[in-house]
Amino acid sequence: MTNQFKTIILCGLFLLAVGAFSASAETDIFSQKVEPLTTLDCARCHEQVFTDLRDRGGAHKMVCRDCHEQFHTFKRDLSWEQRVPACASCHGEPHGSEADMIDCLDCHSNAHAPVDSLNLELLEPLCARCHAEPTQQMQQPSAHSELGCNECHQQQHGSLPKCTECHEEPHSPFESNAGCMQCHPVHNVSIMLYSETIPNNACAGCHSQPAQQLKQGHLAHALLNCTFCHADEHGNTPSCQDCHDTPHSPEMLQDFAGCNDCHGNPHDLLPGA
Ligand code: HEC
Ligand code: HEC
Ligand code: HEC
Ligand code: HEC
Ligand code: HEC
Ligand code: HEC
Ligand code: HEC
Numbered sequence: 464m465t466n467q468f469k470t471i472i473l474c475g476l477f478l479l480a481v482g483a484f485s486a487s488a489e490t491d492i493f494s495q496k497v498e499p500l501t502t503l504d505c506a507r508c509h510e511q512v513f514t515d516l517r518d519r520g521g522a523h524k525m526v527c528r529d530c531h532e533q534f535h536t537f538k539r540d541l542s543w544e545q546r547v548p549a550c551a552s553c554h555g556e557p558h559g560s561e562a563d564m565i566d567c568l569d570c571h572s573n574a575h576a577p578v579d580s581l582n583l584e585l586l587e588p589l590c591a592r593c594h595a596e597p598t599q600q601m602q603q604p605s606a607h608s609e610l611g612c613n614e615c616h617q618q619q620h621g622s623l624p625k626c627t628e629c630h631e632e633p634h635s636p637f638e639s640n641a642g643c644m645q646c647h648p649v650h651n652v653s654i655m656l657y658s659e660t661i662p663n664n665a666c667a668g669c670h671s672q673p674a675q676q677l678k679q680g681h682l683a684h685a686l687l688n689c690t691f692c693h694a695d696e697h698g699n700t701p702s703c704q705d706c707h708d709t710p711h712s713p714e715m716l717q718d719f720a721g722c723n724d725c726h727g728n729p730h731d732l733l734p735g736a
């Protein structure tokens with residue numbers, strides 16, 4: 464036999480075998496095991512659910528059957544609640560059992576994107592329930608207290624605005640919120656707070672003269688923070704004696720109006736005084 468002829472015969476036998484095999488698969492269909500649908504199989508029909516889980520599902524990005532143990536139970540008398548899993552079956556009532564906290568889907572409007580789909584409008588009257596402290600601060604009268612929470616926390620629950628979105632040209636060298644909030648607690652801007660560690664250039668924007676003088680000074684005060692002397696609250700001014708007590712005899716001082724007569728200026732002490 465030529466090689467060519469052998470190949471033709473082998474191919475023929477192969478085709479016969481394949482035919483016989485598929486014929487037996489056809490007849491034995493009910494003896495085979497039905498494989499459960501995979502998440503990808505579900506996705507072929509429920510594509511939107513799949514993409515929601517994939518792109519915005521957060522911690523719910525799990526396989527379908529973890530939650531849907533049963534589905535497609537198309538019996539007419541079943542209610543929707545009987546067809547789909549209940550949030551509470553896995554979570555209980557995490558925010559308490561008061562009436563406005565138990566209709567999970569009111570706020571978590573998409574079960575397949577439970578955090579991303581939080582409905583801000585419905586949330587607005589309820590911020591206080593979970594965020595008591597900022598709410599209390601906002602109730603103090605201040606330039607911010609007329610603003611609703613969502614005017615700053617826009618778009619999504621938990622989003623944080625930048626001060627500079629509304630205050631375009633701030634007076635401070637700091638551009639970050641953390642910088643601004645060293646002096647302005649955002650939920651009550653009527654008070655001004657600053658810590659001892661705030662750097663001198665934070666004050667320099669408005670008090671250029673003392674800052675300049677202090678920087679150029681050669682004596683011990685030049686090493687101090689503004690807030691070491693002007694502590695706690697904006698505008699506080701110490702007296703020399705707060706720190707130095709009485710370094711000189713009363714006789715020596717009696718003809719002078721004050722310490723600055725000889726020492727110049729606290730921001731720029733005169734050498735040799
Ligand atoms: C061949 C297409 C197809 C596949 C595959 C499919 N579904 Fe469905 N599914 C449907 C249709 C059609 C409905 C009814 C839609 C309607 O009523 O709007 C439905 C409804 C549902 C519902 C609504 C509640 C219910 O049970 O009636 C759930 C939940 C569901 N499917 C889950 C799944 C899961 C989980 C998978 C994969 C394990 C899956 N489906 C695979 C077509 C499919
Ligand atoms: C973390 C649990 C969870 C996972 C994972 C999950 N589901 Fe759901 N699904 C739910 C809940 C809860 C509901 C009921 C929402 C409601 O009552 O409107 C639901 C509703 C549905 C519905 C009907 C309402 C709708 O949004 O269309 C379909 C269809 C569905 N799921 C399909 C799927 C498919 C397909 C997958 C996997 C790709 C999946 N689910 C994964 C919890 C889950
Ligand atoms: C079958 C169980 C199951 C069901 C049903 C279920 N969840 Fe979850 N959910 C989980 C698991 C597991 C996690 C991740 C671990 C955790 O945070 O407990 C989770 C996490 C969450 C989170 C945090 C998500 C994140 O990204 O941080 C929210 C919010 C949530 N679920 C809301 C819901 C809501 C609302 C429903 C009903 C529409 C629901 N869940 C139904 C199992 C479930
Ligand atoms: C009034 C609106 C609202 C209602 C109603 C609501 N939630 Fe929430 N839920 C939220 C908000 C807002 C968060 C915070 C989300 C975040 O972490 O950014 C949250 C967080 C969660 C979390 C994750 C963090 C945690 O506290 O464990 C789970 C789980 C959750 N909710 C489940 C539920 C379930 C289950 C129900 C119904 C019994 C429900 N929620 C009802 C608004 C709501
Ligand atoms: C059901 C409870 C609940 C409600 C209602 C709620 N929140 Fe939240 N919120 C949370 C939880 C839980 C977190 C996550 C805390 C964390 O991650 O430390 C959070 C986080 C935040 C954060 C981000 C905090 C950070 O440091 O990143 C902001 C801002 C916020 N919520 C504002 C709001 C506003 C504004 C409202 C009303 C429109 C609101 N929340 C309603 C529970 C809630
Ligand atoms: C003038 C704008 C503005 C308003 C109005 C506002 N916030 Fe804020 N909020 C901010 C800024 C800015 C931050 C901090 C951002 C950062 O740390 O970078 C913040 C932080 C938060 C945080 C997280 C840190 C914390 O203090 O716990 C929560 C929660 C919060 N706000 C809730 C609320 C609530 C509730 C309301 C309404 C009662 C509200 N905010 C009103 C601007 C605002
Ligand atoms: C959504 C816009 C918005 C954001 C974000 C915002 N503010 Fe304001 N702020 C206002 C409005 C409106 C006023 C009142 C009118 C004015 O003075 O421009 C105001 C006023 C102020 C005042 C003046 C207080 C007074 O008593 O005169 C200070 C200080 C201030 N904001 C600081 C901040 C700081 C710091 C941040 C960031 C942590 C911030 N703001 C974020 C809108 C905003």
Ligand code: HEC
Pocket residue numbers: 626627630633634635637638639642643644645646647655657661665666697
């Ligand atoms: C070192 C402390 C300090 C820092 C940091 C600071 N501020 Fe101020 N801010 C002040 C003081 C003090 C005043 C009051 C000035 C006055 O009475 O004229 C003020 C006033 C304001 C005012 C109202 C008056 C005006 O200028 O319109 C706004 C708005 C403001 N600051 C926003 C900001 C923002 C935004 C940031 C961050 C970019 C910031 N501040 C950083 C101390 C500070």
Ligand code: HEC
Pocket residue numbers: 634635657661665666667668669670689690693697698699700
């Ligand atoms: C936004 C501009 C601004 C910033 C930033 C600022 N101040 Fe002032 N400061 C003022 C204004 C305006 C006054 C005068 C009006 C008043 O008394 O409130 C003042 C007053 C003072 C006074 C009182 C002066 C007197 O004559 O009694 C001291 C002390 C002072 N500031 C120190 C500081 C220090 C320290 C810092 C930095 C931590 C700082 N300031 C940041 C604007 C600012």
Ligand code: HEC
Pocket residue numbers: 663666667670673674675677684687688689690691692693700701702703723728729730
């Ligand atoms: C060693 C302590 C000390 C340090 C450090 C200091 N100051 Fe003063 N400052 C004083 C005293 C004391 C006065 C009271 C006025 C006087 O006795 O001349 C004063 C007065 C002021 C005044 C009001 C009078 C004026 O000169 O305008 C301002 C504003 C001021 N300081 C800002 C600052 C700033 C900004 C810094 C940092 C760059 C700073 N001070 C650092 C002690 C200090």
Ligand code: HEC
Pocket residue numbers: 681682683684691692701702703704705706707722723726728729732
């Ligand atoms: C908040 C505290 C504080 C205040 C207020 C203060 N000083 Fe001082 N002063 C210091 C410190 C700290 C030093 C350096 C360490 C030391 O010598 O005690 C110093 C050092 C000095 C020195 C020595 C300088 C050198 O380099 O030898 C003189 C002089 C002086 N202070 C004068 C004054 C006068 C005058 C005033 C008031 C206008 C004043 N101080 C206010 C904290 C302060």
Ligand code: HEC
Pocket residue numbers: 703704707708709710711715716719721722723724725726735736
């Ligand atoms: C008549 C001028 C004069 C007056 C007024 C004066 N000082 Fe002095 N002071 C001096 C001289 C000169 C020295 C340098 C002495 C030396 O080096 O021993 C000095 C040194 C100091 C020192 C640093 C030396 C030390 O004691 O450690 C301090 C701090 C000081 N003075 C604080 C003050 C204070 C506070 C006042 C106001 C109550 C004041 N002085 C008023 C002239 C004066």
